[in-house]
Amino acid sequence: MKILSIGNLIKRKRFDLCVQTCTELKQENALESLTWRIIGRGPEKEEIMKIAQSEVELVDRVDSLREHYHWADLFVLPSYDEGFGLVYIESIMCGCPIIGSVGEGATEIVEQTGGGILVEIPDSDKEAIQNIKRAILEINSNYSTYMNREIIQKAVNKMNPVRIQQEWEDLIEKSSQ
Numbered sequence: 001m002k003i004l005s006i007g008n009l010i011k012r013k014r015f016d017l018c019v020q021t022c023t024e025l026k027q028e029n030a031l032e033s034l035t036w037r038i039i040g041r042g043p044e045k046e047e048i049m050k051i052a053q054s055e056v057e058l059v060d061r062v063d064s065l066r067e068h069y070h071w072a073d074l075f076v077l078p079s080y081d082e083g084f085g086l087v088y089i090e091s092i093m094c095g096c097p098i099i100g101s102v103g104e105g106a107t108e109i110v111e112q113t114g115g116g117i118l119v120e121i122p123d124s125d126k127e128a129i130q131n132i133k134r135a136i137l138e139i140n141s142n143y144s145t146y147m148n149r150e151i152i153q154k155a156v157n158k159m160n161p162v163r164i165q166q167e168w169e170d171l172i173e174k175s176s177q
Contacts, residue, residue, distance in 0.1 A: 001031045001140055004072035004096070006065060006087050009042030013079040014101075016044075017125060019052050021076075021132045026055050030137060039068060069094035074139055078121050078132055080104060092116070092155040097146040099135045113154040116146055 003022070007013045015038055022036040037057040038048065049058060062068060065087075069075070075091035075098045085105030088098050092109060098116035100106020110116045117138060119131040139146050157163065 001034055001073045001136070002071060003034070003036045003074045003076055003136070004039070004068055004091070005036070005076050006039045006068070007077060007079065009038075009040045009044040009048060011044060012081050013040075013044075013077065014121065014128075015040075015048050016051065017078050017121070017128050017132060018076055019048055019056055020125065021129050021136070022055050023051075023053050024129060025133060025136065026053065030133070031140065037068065037072070039065070065090065066094060069096050072096045073143075074099065074136065075116075076100075076132065076136070077106070078119065078128065080121060082106075084108065088116075089155055089159060092147075093152060093159065095147060095152055097139050097143070097151075099132060099139070109155065109158065112158060113151045114146065115151040115155060 005015060005018050009015060018036060018038065022034065025031055026034055034055050036055055037059060039059045039062055041060045069091050075096050077087060078101050080101060082105035088100055088106040089109050091098050092113055092115040098106055100110065100118055101121045102118045107118055110118050117135040119135050121128045
């Protein structure tokens, strides 16, 4: 399985959980093969590099994210204090299901498309890693449930500029009445 994570390498993105989850999955031989690619830069890079195993690829910057979304089987970003996460919807639009944190940037897109799983990220890293691992294994076992043409189309429709413009116009009209 090829897993992708993208974002600024800062504490609230929880890339440490990604690396630890990767290590545990590899140690448990839970997947036939595993590569986890993290794209980003920031102050947590050195810390992530210290704990990363050979299955984790750290990439500073890329010209186009699209090829990486298409490369991946799954997108994981267990961050907190996350607003609307564009990376989540981009991933689904490229045919890659997602795992995100309950109540954070992935919530709306997962609820509206079914293109992934939301997991609890409690204070206990051990529990958080277990939740992420369960979600990865669930998507791996039931991939077509979390990624298919209908899900991709729902994501594309959600980002349709004509639809978004109409929603804003309706909102403006309601607020001026």
